[in-house]
Amino acid sequence: MASLLCRARVLAVAGRSLMVSSVRTMSKPGGIPLNVDHATGMEKLEMDMKEAGLEDPFDLKVKNVVPGTRESPTLVPSIFEKRMVGCVCEEEATVVNWMWLEKGGVQRCECGHFFQLTEAAPLQPVQRV
Numbered sequence: 001m002a003s004l005l006c007r008a009r010v011l012a013v014a015g016r017s018l019m020v021s022s023v024r025t026m027s028k029p030g031g032i033p034l035n036v037d038h039a040t041g042m043e044k045l046e047m048d049m050k051e052a053g054l055e056d057p058f059d060l061k062v063k064n065v066v067p068g069t070r071e072s073p074t075l076v077p078s079i080f081e082k083r084m085v086g087c088v089c090e091e092e093a094t095v096v097n098w099m100w101l102e103k104g105g106v107q108r109c110e111c112g113h114f115f116q117l118t119e120a121a122p123l124q125p126v127q128r129v
Helices: 002-014 041-051
Strands: 074-078 082-087 097-102 106-108 114-119
Touching: 074 082, 082 114, 097 106, 097 114
Parallel strands: 074 114
Antiparallel strands: 082 097, 106 114
16 A cells, blocks of 8 residues: 555656746846846946956956065055965965065065065946946
8 A cells, every 4th residue: 555655656756847937137127137237235346347347356366476576576456454465485386375465564475575565546336327
């Protein structure tokens, strides 16, 4: 008796069909909103800047720069008093040496490269047309 109930239940579940519907974007009324349509705050600012052509609005991508010296350090822009910076001390290194840079002076990495925090302008929202 139990085996008949189990077999009936399995057949009922296996017989269900799959329903698929098409997806429309917000360009038409009643569609599903895109990420840009419901983003707010920093996410919205980043999307607007990327749309305007600035691919790295928060200056987070890795940069290959010439090692800084005490007389001409590598300049790191920031709108804050401190910023965390990673230095790959050797070309083949697999470890990043992280350090906090503070405004007001030149700081030296363990490998001998010099860095200096400089003033940067805050990001301004992009005006949509």
